[in-house]
Amino acid sequence: MAGLVARLRLAERLAPGWLVVQVLGTLVLIATVGTAKPTPMWVWLLYVSSLACWLLWLVVDSWLPRTSLLLLVAASALPALAVGASTDSTALIMLCVVLGRLATLSTVSAAVIVAVTFLNAVVVVASSLAFGGSASLAFGSAVACVFVMLVGMHPRHYELQAVRSRELLEQTRLAQQEHARAAALDERARIARELHDVLAHSLGALGVQLEVAEVLLTDKGDVAGAVERVRRSRRLAAEGLAEARRAVAALRADVAPLAEAVAELAEQHRTNHAVDIDVITEGEPRFISSAATVALLGTVREALTNAAKHAPGASVTLALSYQVTGIRVDVRNAPPNRVVVAGDEVGGFGLTGMRERVALVGGTLATTPTDDGGWLVTVEVPE
Template sequence: MNPDILRDRFSPVLESLRWLFVALPLAGMVPALTPVTGAVAAAAFLSSLPLLWLPAWPPWVLPVSLTVLAASSGTLWVLQPHGLTSVVPFTTVFYAARFLTARAGLGVAVSVIAMLVVLYVRDETNIHSALLNVTMVGVVMLLGLNRRSRAERMEQTELALARARTAAEEHALAAALAERARIARDLHDVLAHSLSGLALNLQGARLMLLRDGANPEVLAQIERAQRLASDGLTEARRAVAALREDPVPLERAIADLLTGYRLDSGAAAELTVQGSPRPVGAAPATTVLRTVQEALSNTRKHAPGASVHVALSFSEDGIEVTVTDHQGRAPAPADTAGYGLRGMAERADLLGGRLSTGPGEDGWRVRLALPA
C-alpha cells in the first residue's frame, strides 16, 4: 500500500504519539517541580491538550494554545535547563509551523530562539550548544512546513481527482444524452414518419376496399393493421419524448389523439387552441388527456363516423377543454354517465376542477375545467 495512504490513515495515532513529546518530558519533571515550576508545567500541559483533537475548533483555540505552550515550555527550559524539558519547545515549533499561519509559526519559533538567547546569556549553554539548538529550531520548523506542504499537496491532488471524476461523469452524461438525442431523431425521422405514411396508406386502402365492396374479412384485417400502425405511431412519439426527457406539450398530445381518431374512423377531427399555451403539470395534463381519450372512445361507440372538434383554452384562471362530436342530429339524453366519464369527474374533483357532459345542438359535448 502507498506509504502516504498509510500515513494519512493512521494520522490520528501519529498525532497522539507526537503529543507524547510534550506529555512525557512534563511528566518526567514532576519529582523536581517547585510551586512556581509546577504552575508553569500545569499551564504547559493544559495548553497541549488541543493537540489531541486536531484540527482544533474553533479556529482560535490552536494558535492560543501553541502560544501558551511555547511561552510556558520555554520558561520551564530557562528555569530547569537540564533534562528533557527542551523537547517540548521543539515540538511546539513543529506544530506551529505545520498548523499555524507563516507569521504565527515564525513568532513561535522566534520566542523559542529568545529563550535560547536567555540560556546563553545566563551561561547555561556554550556557543556551540546555542548554535546547535538554533539550528534544531530551524530544522524542526522546516520539517513542520514540509509536512504542511505535503498535506496541502495531497488535498490539492484529491481535489483535482474529484474534479477530474466530475468532468469525466459530465462528459459521459453529455455523450449519453447526445446518443439518446440521435436515437430520438432517428425514431422521429424514420420510424414515426414511416408509421404515419403506413397508416395513411392503410386508410386509403380501406376506403378503396369499401368503395369496391370488398370482403368484410379483408376490411377487418386492413382496419386492424391501421390500428396497429396508429398505436405504433403513438408509442414511437412517446419513446422520442422519453429519450429527449422533454414532456410532450399538452396541445401536441391532444393532436396525436385526434390523429389516431382520424386514422381509425376516417372522420374529421379538429383542434383549436385559445390563449397562450404553457407547460402543464403531470396530474392536470393526464386528466385532460384521459378526458379527451374517453370522449373519443364514447364517440366511436355511440356515434361512429361523427366528426369531432376539440377546443383547448389556456387562461390565467386555468385550463379548459371541450370535446364536441357532430352527429348531424340532436342526441338523446343519457340516463346515467358511463364509468369512464364518472371516473374522469372524480379525477377532476381531486384537482379542484369540474367535468360536465350533455347533449349539444347536433352531438354530445364533454367539458372539463381545471384551475390554475
Template sequence: MRVHSASAPPSEDLVRWQRAARALGLVSTVVLLVGLLGDLADPVVLCLTLVPVALWLLELFAPPRSPRVEGALLLVVGAGGGLLNARAFDSSGFLLAFFAAAALGIRLPPREALPWLVGVLVVLDLGSAAVSPHVLTSITSNSLGVGFTFAVGAATRTARLERARSEQLLAELEVARVHEAEGAALAERARLARELHDVLAHALSGQVMSLEAARVLAESTQADPRVVEGVTRASRLARSGLAEARGAIAALRGDALPGPDRLPELVEQAASAYGLRASLAVRGEPRAVTAQASLAIYRTAQESLTNSAKHGGVGVCATLLLEWRPDTVVLTATDVRRPGTAPVHTEHDGGHGLTGLRERAELAGGSLEAGPTNDGFVVRLELPT
C-alpha cells in the first residue's frame, strides 16, 4: 500500500515501509485463507472469498490512482468480509472488513474515507445481525474493532505525511544554507575585488605612467637605444600586468573568465611583451567546457609563456598545442632554448606557479605534468570535456 502524495520519486524509507506493509498484508491474507479452509467447499463462500481476496491483492501491489476507484474497491473488499461473516459466521471471513478499514485509513484522507468505511461497517453489522445469537454484542464489537483499525491506519498515514513534510523542510533548509553560503562567498569575492582594485591596479597604473615618462625622457636625452628598448619592454609588461589585474578583479566579481578562445591574443601579447618567438596550433573541433576547465587552460598557457620568457633565455621559442579529443582537451606548452643560454627552469626553483596549475587541473578533474626536456621544458595539461 502507498500513501497518496505528489508525483515525486519515493524515498528509500518509503520504499522500505511499502515493502513491510505488503508483507504484512500477505501474511494476513494467508491467515484469512487458512481460517476459511473448512468452508471453501461451499460455492458461495468460495466466490465470496476469491473476489475480495483478488481485489485485496490488487490493492497491495497495484492500487488505483483514483481515490474514488480505490474507495469503491476497498468497499467491495470490506463488504465481502461482511457477507462471509453472514454465510460462514464462525470463519475468519470478517477479517476482510478489518483489512479494508486499515487500508482506507492509510490510503485516503479521513473525510474521503469515512463514507466508504460506513458502507463496510453497515454490511458487516447487517451480516452479524442476520446470524449472530448476540446481535448487540456483535454489532458493538464489530464497530469498535473496525473503528479502531481505521484510526490506527489514519494515524499511520498522518505520521508518514508529517515525516515526509519534515524531510522536505530539511531539504529546503539545506538548499537555503547553500544559497546563503554562496551569497557570503560572492560578497567576500566582491570585497577582495575592491581591495585588489584599490591596491594592485592603482600601483600598476602608477608604474605604467612612471615607465612611460622614463621612456620619453630616455628618448628626449638620446640615451642608449638598449635603455629605451628595455624601458619600453618594461612598460609593456606593466600594461600587460595591469590588464591581468583587471581580469582577475573581473573574475572575482563573477564576470566572464578567459578561456581557450583568448589563446591567440595571449600569444600575441607574450611575443610583444617578452620578445618570444611564440606560436599556437589547434587541432580538432573546439567545444564548450566548464568555466573551471576553460580558465585552467588559459592560466596554464599564460604561466608557461611567462616561464619560457623568464627561464628559457634569449631567443627562446615557445609553442602551444591545443588538441580537442573525443573525451578530453590537451594543452601542451613546449619551449626550446638556444644552445649556450641560461639553464632550463625546473619546477623546484622556488616558485609556486606550476603547483598552482596542478591544483587548478585537479579541481577541474584533470591532470598536469611538467618537466625538462633535452633542450627546454614542457608542460602538459589534460582535462575532461
C-alpha cells in the first residue's frame, strides 16, 4: 500500500498540470483574502489561518502525507465556519478552491474526500442559518461544495486509471519475463531428456556390440566376427552422434506419424541387437500432437534401450493402440536368454526422464515385471 501511495504521489508530480494547479490555487486564495470586504476580526483570522494551512500543506505534502491531509482538511473547514458571517463570497470561494484541490488528490481515498466534502457542506448550512442567512442560499452553497468535489474527482479518476494501467503493464512485463524463464528451463529439461534418450539408446547398442565382440574374441576366437561387430559399433557411434545433433536441431520440428516412427525404432532395435521384435498396431491411426508424439517416441526408445541392457537377446513385443480416450503403448520384453554382466547395470535417469516426459503431456507411465520373468512398460497419453 505504501508503495502504491508513493507511486501515486510521483504520478501527481509528473503530471503536466500539477504545478499550474498548485500555483493558480495559491494565487486565487491570496487574491481572495486580499480583496475581501471588511468583516469581523475573527472571520479574518479564519481566512488567514486557512491560507496558512494551505501554504503549510504545499511545504509538507511531499514528506508528511498524514499531516498534509490534516492541513488540507483544516484549510477547508475554517472558511466553511465563516460562510454565514462573511459579508461577501470570500469564504465560499476559499472553500471551493481547497475542496477542488482535495478532490483531485489520487493519494486520498474517495471515502475521505466525500466525507470531508459533506462535513463541510453541513458546516456551511449550519453557519449560514446560524447567522441569519436564507435557507436557499445556505443549501445552494452546500450544493456548490458537492459540485466542486465531483468536478475535482473526474481527473482524479483518470489519474488513478493511468497509474493502475502502468502497474498492470509492469506486472504483465514481469509475468512475461517469468514465463520466458520457465519456458527456457522447460526447454532445457526437454533437451536434456532428448539427448539422454538418444545417447542411452546409441551407447546401449554400442555396449552390446562390443560385448559380443569381446565374447567372439575371447571364447570362440572368431576374429572375423569380432571385427564385424567392431565395425558395427563404429557405425553405431557415428549414427548416435548424428542422431544427437538431429535431436537438438529438430526439437521444434514436425515429427513423423507415430506408427511410422515406432516401426522405424523397432527396425533399428532389431538391426542393432539382432533380436526378434514384433510391432502390433490396434485401432485406427489418427493425427496426434507433436508433443505427445515426441513423448511417446522418447519413452519407446528408452524402453527398448533398457530391454537391450537388462534383457540382452530377449525378444520384444511392441503394441501401439489408438484408443478413444488416448494413445497407449506397451513395450514387453521376454526374460534374458543369457546372464546380464555387471557392466549392463548402468545407473541413470532413464525412468525419471520417461515419467517427466510423459507427465508433461498429461500421460501416465507404469513399469511392472511379467509372470514369465520379463518386463512390461506401459505408457498412456490422452489425445
